[in-house]
Structures are given as C-alpha cells and as structure tokens.
Amino acid sequence: MNNEQNNIPSSIKDNRKRGSVGNFLKEEIGNGNNLSIVSAYFTIYAYNKLRDKLDNIENLNFLFGEPAFIKTVDPEGKNYKEFKIEDDKIIWIELTNKAKFALCKDETYLLNSAYFLIPPEKIGIKYLLSLLNSCVLEFYIKIIAVTSGMGTIGWINNYVKKFPIPQIPSQQQLPFEIIVDCILFAKENNMKTEASTFESVIDGMVFNLYFPDHMKERKIDVLQFAEKDIEEVMQAKSLKN
Template sequence: MSEIEKSIKAKIEAVGMPLKDWDIQINYGIKTGCNDAFIIDSIKRNEILDNCTTEEERQKTAEIIRPILRGRDVCRYGYEWGDLWLINTHNGIKGKLERIHIEDYPSIKQHIDNYWDKIESRTDQGDTAYNLRNCAYLDEFSKPKIIWIELSDESKFALCDDLVPLNTVFFLTGNHLNHILGLLNSKLIHWYFTTCLGTSSGVGTNRWLKYTIEQLPLVCHTDEDLSQLVAARLSDKTNVSICESKIDSLICKMYGLTQEECAYVIDNY
C-alpha cells in the first residue's frame, strides 16, 4: 500500500463508524424452496385472480401476491423489475402474525398443487408444504430498503420500497437510507472495500457479503447535503454523471481528504 493510500485509509477509519454499529439491519431475501411453484409472471397472476370465485377471495389473494426482485434485476441506483411475483404464503411471525392457511386461498392452492411433488419434499417449508419457511424478519420486506447482489465488479446498491427481494439479493433496512446509499455507491467507499476488505470470487468480481459490508466505516453527517444529492441522482436520469461526481466530491470532503487524495480516488476508481 502506497503512502497516499495509507493516508486515505487512516482518514476513512478515523472519521467513519462501522455500518454494523448504525441502527440498521442486513438480511438476505426470501427463499421459496421451489421457485417454479411460488414465483409467477403477470399472466399467471391474472389467471389465478380470475379463477377466484368471489370478490373477497380475489382481494385476499391479490394481497399475498407480491412483486419480487431477483439479483439480475438490480443495477446501480436502481432496478429493472422482471414482471415476476411471489406467492407469499408465509409461515407467520410467532406471537405477531398468523400463518397463511391455504384453504382460504383455493385459487392459489389449485396452482400450487400442480407442483405438489416438488413442494412436498422440499426442506425450505413452513408448517405445511404450502407455506414458505419461517422468516423472523418477515415484516422487514415491506419497509424501504437498500438492495444489492453478492457478486459484482462494481458497487451496485439501489433503493427499493415494496418489492420483495429473492434470496440472491441482500437488503438493508433502517434510517438515513439516502445517506448510506450515497456512501455505498461512492468511489471512495468502493476503493476502501476493494483495497481493505473485499474478497474476490476468483473470476474478477468482488463478493459484497454481509460481514464485509458491515465493516465499512461510514461517515455520519448532520446536514442533508448528501441525502439531497442522492435524491437528485435517483430522480434525474439525464445528468447521472454530474450527480455522481458531486456525490463523490462531497464524500471525499466529508472524510477530510486533501485535493490530491480526492483526485487519486476519483481518477482511479
């Protein structure tokens, strides 16, 4: 490590607080044990809803069919939904939420029964083969969150509201999401991750794992400058490079980097 890199590293670690010490949670997305049965496209969703015999059944059924996000759908600062849905026959939360009883959803049962041989023998199941496995953080799926995938050659963090991540997607919930998102997507934190923390997949990509992400020293800041810049980046699709350049420059200043150190990071990463 060169002298300038040692200086940058020391400043990041002196100013930042490890993400694990922030008021956040990091989890991975939902596991079905049989995607063929529980993940459907819009055509199948409409078919299931049309097979409901009453308006009450249709409304109840629609409520537990949630849009789902795969790892391949995630990109930097955004995602491209693949028109896929999760049949969320969850197993409930002990003491808080009753599990889904398939008898109350005959149209969904009719669909899932087509895959009975697969779902009946799977290990990832709840109280019945129709239920998804237990998930202690089930209510976190409905919260605003930062999402990312494990394998990527660059920082690819995005903000997501009501979509349910599949198990190939990590997600973070908590406060100050715009602030954290800007830091995670910045050139400076990318430099720190790849130089000081990152683990390689062996095929030229980084592994953005939970335990390494949690170690990132992220700077806390009292003003809203970074959050506002990130909000601008999320809403303005025509000036992406300008927005990201402003974010990178601000973050370097927040960590107290010199002009030479800022240029070293921004020009090389």
C-alpha cells in the first residue's frame, strides 16, 4: 500500500520517490515571479544551484517550518533562526543610513536582520565590496529603496541585487582590491585618517567607473592615477625582494 502511494503522481516533492524539489523549482520558477517557500532550512548550496532562477524573481517569502529533529539541533529552543556560512562572503545589516558591507572570512551565524552575498564567478569579492560601500551605490539605493517608519533605509536583498555592477576583467579589478586591502589594514590598526583617505580614493575610482564620460569632460581620471601609483608601489616592492 505504501509503495503504491509513493508512486502516485503528486505535487508534493520529497526528494525521493515523489520527485526532486530542486528540479521542480528549476522548471517552474519564472522571471519576475513572487515565490513563497515553507521549509525547515535553506542552505547556501541550495541557493547556488538555483542562483540563475532565484536572482531573477521579484520577491521571495521564506517561512521556516519546525522539523521533528529540531530538538537535537537546537536543544535550548532558541526563538530565532540562524544560518551558518563557512565560505568567504559579504555581509550587511538591513537598517542603516550608510553602506555597511563587510568582508567576512570566518564561520558566521547570521540572524534575521542581516544578509550575506557570495559573488558570482569573475567578480572579485573585494572589487564587489568596494562598489557596495561606495557613495555612488549609497546614492542609488536612496532612489530605489523605501525607508522604515523612522526614515532609515532598508538595505534588503531585493534592492541590493538590483545594483548595476560593471563587469570588468580581473586585471582591472585589481586596483580596487588593493585599495580595499589598504582600508582593511588601516581599520584593523585603528588608523582612522588613513582609512578615510583610502575610502575617498575608492569613491573617486567607483565614480570614474560608472561615469567615465563625465570624468573625461572634466579631464579627471582617478583610475589612471590609482593604477599608476599602485604599479609603482608594486615595482618598488619587487625590487626590494
């Protein structure tokens, strides 16, 4: 009797005899869809398999269920849900008036009020971080996002994924990544003035990247100067070695 029931065609997917949930979603999700999912968990590996589909939906509502084995995983009965993410990623909080994207290399638990992002192929994580924390994209989100009741910007994933990210060769991403390294070093060593200076340089480089014609009209090329200075520093370092 059980075998017959398991072979009956059904819209219920159990990743066994009733079909694969992942395959079902790949076939059914369309561009601009509003998707609702009820599940006990959803991993970054599942997202990676469905990235092409999920990145093109309009909205996702995720309702966490309570699996029967939850007591063995969470014996203390926590009231919140959390994700453990081991890969390098960019994390950020939802409510803030200033871009606060951070590079995280540690195993991290994210609560409901935070998000994470793993860059797609050919996009360096530090290059992407430099864009996300720039004044340009901070201005952009103020145009497209809604605010909270207190006027704070909601940096939810639906807005962040709409950011236009220039697809440039890895060699051209290198100057951004080097400046980000300088910013991280300065902040780790409490060098606030130096960190602020490098952040201003990044803002100029990002502005140059998004509005090259505007910068050329004013005979300004921040990227050219940054690349030249970085090249000189790297050559000096090679000579010392």
